[in-house]
Amino acid sequence: MARPRQTLLTRERIIGAASALIDAEGLDALSMRRLAxxxxxxxxxxxxxxxxxxxxxxxxxxxxxxxxxxxxxxTCAWPDALKRWAMSYRAVLAEHPNIVPVLAQGPGRRPAALAMAEAVYGALIEAGWSYARATHIGALMRYLVTGSALGSFALGFDVDPQLYERYPHLHYAPLLAEHHEAVDEGAFELGLDLLITGLAARQEMGTR
Incomplete structure (x- = not known):
């Protein structure tokens, strides 16, 4: 009898399986033995x-x-491009939250990450920002996007109403968990809008 054919092992298959494992169980679940x-x-x-x-x-x-x-x-002016890119980035990280701590460390030697940095930084330079300020903006955007994806503000509060009897301004805190997606997304979008509006205003004033 002919020997059964084995599926060809490729980098893509390994990456796909590793990604699925990390998504499902976290970084600590990944090992060479488990992946094999x-x-x-x-x-x-x-x-x-x-x-x-x-x-x-x-x-x-x-x-x-x-x-x-x-x-x-x-295709877009830098303020709109920056906003659309940041929202796309956060949406992707929301699909793969367990890999966010790795991405928060920076691009390292990763080709796609470096290409993304090139696109963002290059667009800011072409828009007239100085090299130093473009670097600051790129860093700030990474802080905002990865920081918002690392954890939930709303889920950081307990749902026990009695806990907040000593904290009258936190009266509605127990309700945050139930609405955590809207709270966290709203906070991100507000911060993003304020950040880009502020940057655009600085550019108009000639502060680059």
């Missing part, structure tokens, strides 16, 4: 594509960043 089991292969075969677990995590992070839409910088 998920793929139905022997552990050593993974090393033909990735030298370490850290390389796989980097590849997963880059694959997530590759989903962010940066096309706005080629």
């Amino acid at each position: 089991t998920e793929l139905g292969v022997q552990g050593p075969s993974l090393y033909n594509h990735f030298a370490t677990k850290a390389e796989i995590v980097d590849a997963v992070a880059d694959a997530v960043v590759a989903q962010v839409d940066v096309s706005f910088f080629a």
